[in-house]
Amino acid sequence: MLETQMVSDGEMELLISDILSIYGYDFTDYSKASLKRRLNRIYMLDKFPSFAEFRYRIKNDAAYFSRFVEEITVNVTEMFRDPSFYKTLKEEVLPVLATKPLIRIWHAGCSTGEEVYSMAIMLEEANLLQKSLLYATDLNPSVLERLKKGIFPLSQMKQYSENYILSGGRNEFSKYYRAKYDLAKFDENLQKKMIVSTHNLVSDRSFNEFQLILCRNVLIYFDKPLQDKALALFDESLENLGFLALGAKENLKFSPVARKYKQLANKEKIWRKTR
Amino acid sequence: MEENKIKPAENIVIIGGSAGSLDIILKIVPGLQQINAAIIMVLHRKSSSDTILVDLLTVKTKLKVKEAEEKEMIVAGCIYIAPADYHLLIEKDCTFSLDVSEKINYSRPSIDVTFESASEVYGPHLTGILLSGANADGADGLGAIKQNNGICIAQDPSTAEVPYMPQYAIDHVAIDHILTAEQIKDYINNIV
Ligand SMILES: C[S@@+](CC[C@H](N)C(=O)[O-])C[C@H]1O[C@@H](n2cnc3c(N)ncnc32)[C@H](O)[C@@H]1O
Numbered sequence: 001m002l003e004t005q006m007v008s009d010g011e012m013e014l015l016i017s018d019i020l021s022i023y024g025y026d027f028t029d030y031s032k033a034s035l036k037r038r039l040n041r042i043y044m045l046d047k048f049p050s051f052a053e054f055r056y057r058i059k060n061d062a063a064y065f066s067r068f069v070e071e072i073t074v075n076v077t078e079m080f081r082d083p084s085f086y087k088t089l090k091e092e093v094l095p096v097l098a099t100k101p102l103i104r105i106w107h108a109g110c111s112t113g114e115e116v117y118s119m120a121i122m123l124e125e126a127n128l129l130q131k132s133l134l135y136a137t138d139l140n141p142s143v144l145e146r147l148k149k150g151i152f153p154l155s156q157m158k159q160y161s162e163n164y165i166l167s168g169g170r171n172e173f174s175k176y177y178r179a180k181y182d183l184a185k186f187d188e189n190l191q192k193k194m195i196v197s198t199h200n201l202v203s204d205r206s207f208n209e210f211q212l213i214l215c216r217n218v219l220i221y222f223d224k225p226l227q228d229k230a231l232a233l234f235d236e237s238l239e240n241l242g243f244l245a246l247g248a249k250e251n252l253k254f255s256p257v258a259r260k261y262k263q264l265a266n267k268e269k270i271w272r273k274t275r
Numbered sequence: 276m277e278e279n280k281i282k283p284a285e286n287i288v289i290i291g292g293s294a295g296s297l298d299i300i301l302k303i304v305p306g307l308q309q310i311n312a313a314i315i316m317v318l319h320r321k322s323s324s325d326t327i328l329v330d331l332l333t334v335k336t337k338l339k340v341k342e343a344e345e346k347e348m349i350v351a352g353c354i355y356i357a358p359a360d361y362h363l364l365i366e367k368d369c370t371f372s373l374d375v376s377e378k379i380n381y382s383r384p385s386i387d388v389t390f391e392s393a394s395e396v397y398g399p400h401l402t403g404i405l406l407s408g409a410n411a412d413g414a415d416g417l418g419a420i421k422q423n424n425g426i427c428i429a430q431d432p433s434t435a436e437v438p439y440m441p442q443y444a445i446d447h448v449a450i451d452h453i454l455t456a457e458q459i460k461d462y463i464n465n466i467v
Contacts, residue, residue, distance in 0.1 A: 009367075031372040033364035033392045038376070074376040220345050220361075220373045227346075249345055249358055249373050 007039045011051050015039065018059050025069065025139070026202045029226035038072040045071070070142050074221065078159070079114040079152075081216070082248050083166035086118060088268040090168055093243050094126050097211055103132040106210045106237065108201060108230075109218030110136045113147030113194075114160075119214075120190040121176055125169070129193055135208065137199035144196050150186040152177075157184050201230045206237040213238055216247035216269075224254075231255045238273050245270045283369030284313035284351040286400045286466050289393055291386030291416070293319040293408025295436025300406070302456040303463070304354070305335045312402075312466045313349045314338075317357040317389045319382050319410065328356055345373040357384040364392040380412035390416025394423040401425035402466070404459060408440030417448045428452045428459065 007015075012035065016027050027035060048054040057064050080086050097103045103123075107116050116136045123129040138144055161173035177184040199207070201218065213234050219227045234244055235257045244252070244261065246269045252258050261271035292300060296318060307314075318328070332340045332354060343355040349369050357363040361373040363384050379385035390403050390413065403420040405413040407430060417427045427450045432438035434455050444450060454462060 031364075031366060033366045033372050034374045034376075037364070037374070037388070037392065074374060076375050076377060217375050220375070224346055247375075249361060251344070254346075 006043055007036065007051060007054075009036070011055075012036055012039060015055060015058065018055065019065075022059060023062075023065060024203070025200070027072075029202070029223045031221055031223055034074070034221055035072065038074070042068060042071040066142060069140055073140055074217075075111045075140070075143050077111040077114045077217075078163065079118045079156075080160060080163035080167045080169075081115070081118075083163045083168075085245070085248065085268050085270075086122065086163075086167035088264060088266060088270060089119075089245070090122050090126070092264060092266075093212060093270065094122065094128065096241075096243075097132075098126065098128055100211060101131065103128060103212075104135070104208060104210045105132065106135045106137070106208070106213045108137055108199065108213060108215040108234070110138050110143075110147065110214075111140075112143045112152075113150070114152065115214065115216065116147065116194060117150065117176075117186055117190055118164075120193065121164070121169070122167075123193075124190065125171070129190075132193050134194045135210070136194050136196045139198060139200040139202075141198050144198065147194075148191070148196055150188070150191055151183050152186070154179055154182045154184045201233065202226065206233055208237065209239050210237055210242060211239050212243045212245065214245040216245065217250070219246065219250045228255050228257075231257050235260065235273070240273055240275065242273050243270055244273065281348060281350060284349050284353075286312035286351070286402075287315060287349060287365075287393060287397055288312050288402045288404060288463055288466070289315045289317060289386075289389055290404045290406065291317045291390065291408075291413040292406035293382075293386075293410045293412065293437070293440055295407035295409075298407075298436060299430060299434075299456045299459075300332075301335065303460045304332055304338075306457075306460040306464070307336055307338055308464050309338070309352055310463060310466060311351055312463065313351050314354045314463070315343065315349070315357065315363070315389065315393075316354065317363060317384050317386045319384075319386075319408070319412070320359060332356075343371045346370050357389065359384070362388040364388065365396050367396055369396065380410055382410065382412050386413035387416035391419040394419040394425055397423075397425065399424040399426075402428060402462075404428040404430070405441050405444050406430045407435035407437045409437045410440055411443050413440060414444040414447045417444050417450070421448055426451050428454055428462065430459070431455050 164173045177186045264270045340354045364372045429441040429444050429450045432442040
């Protein structure tokens with residue numbers, strides 16, 4: 001299976017500009033190596049005989065385009081991904097949030113929502129879910145539909161339950177879902193405080209002020225200027241003394257907003273806004 | 276400006292390894308001199324062991340050893356370790372990018388992914404080396420390296436703790452050299 005050299009760089013640029021002018025999604029400033037790999041992958045999966053046909057289908061078939069967006073963006077996610085990160089949230093961030101009358105959290109690029117459900121479970125266990133609002137956004141409407149269902153593959157639950165325990169969870173993880181065939185349906189109470197909406201970090205504006213913003217494993221797909229732009233958007237959307245959480249391999253340190261932030265002492269990728 | 280002086284590496288060597296590869300890496304690394312290439316290691320392993328590997332290699336060599344960070348420029352004389360649980364890709368401007376997409380060959384990082392993406396950027400200035408392992412990862416990537424006129428090396432399977440991975444590549448790709456640890460070390464030291 002040789003994946004290289006099927007969609008050329010020039011062809012990728014053509015598609016990017018078609019998509020921007022027809023559908024308004026702007027992939028211009030994405031990391032190209034990954035984008036190209038995803039393009040080649042869907043080109044191969046859907047067995048296009050030529051680039052011309054691939055391009056024609058994307059331009060003229062809106063239903064196909066929504067599949068295309070879902071495939072070229074990477075939606076892989078997990079509950080309690082990086083348990084030590086969640087442990088830090090629980091031990092150092094939630095106690096600060098607990099002092100607020102209303103807690104507003106933004107999950108930007110939340111994909112199918114495993115991260116949002118993890119947060120809801122932690123808030124519930126800290127008796128904070130009642131006074132919290134969890135804004136869950138992504139550019140891709142199809143992943144958000146799955147988030148609203150709260151149904152995940154049962155085969156993942158063993159891993160998630162291990163992650164949950166490593167993050168400091170003390171309940172039986174299975175109390176949060178009902179198993180049916182090969183699916184796990186999460187407790188509807190967890191969903192009550194979720195506000196779900198599409199939001200594109202490239203083109204949409206700040207829409208509220210939050211005490212905690214999580215944007216994990218999204219910035220790795222952006223080039224440096226676009227990362228800085230997204231970070232400025234988060235900065236604008238974060239209360240003073242609010243927290244910003246990024247993915248395990250993402251960093252604030254070389255961005256223009258860095259001087260306003262201080263990383264938590266234990267080196268997890270959580271920063272506090274200090275001015 | 277300090278930054279203007281830093282130039283991306285002209286040559287890169289990517290070493291892919293799976294089960295049984297750590298031993299041979301520990302034989303290669305101590306013998307490396309200041310080289311005119313960057314070395315990138317893509318190794319299958321448990322997610323938690325990132326810093327352990329960097330620490331382990333740091334004490335064995337004068338070359339700088341570090342985890343590859345996203346958007347970091349690749350420079351010569353440095354050994355980069357692909358972080359666990361992410362695919363490592365190479366951009367046209369010779370920087371790294373990371374990706375959490377699906378596992379390939381049951382692996383993330385996948386050796387194929389890094390070989391393939393590097394082959395497009397580095398062409399003939401890339402050497403791919405495949406070590407011991409029980410997986411078919413790396414063979415397709417070596418094919419891409421070959422197609423872009425790079426050099427393909429497999430560890431001599433008779434010296435590998437788990438011969439499957441290098442043997443699989445030898446059976447499927449026109450490998451340039453089949454080498455022992457000692458010979459791999461000499462090959463890297465002689466890159467100009
Ligand atoms: C790898 S997932 C990360 C999911 C989750 N945050 C995690 O860390 O497990 C990346 C998500 O970012 C979304 N995304 C990519 N570009 C985006 C953009 N410009 N605006 C909003 N979301 C975006 C994708 O649709 C995808 O769901």
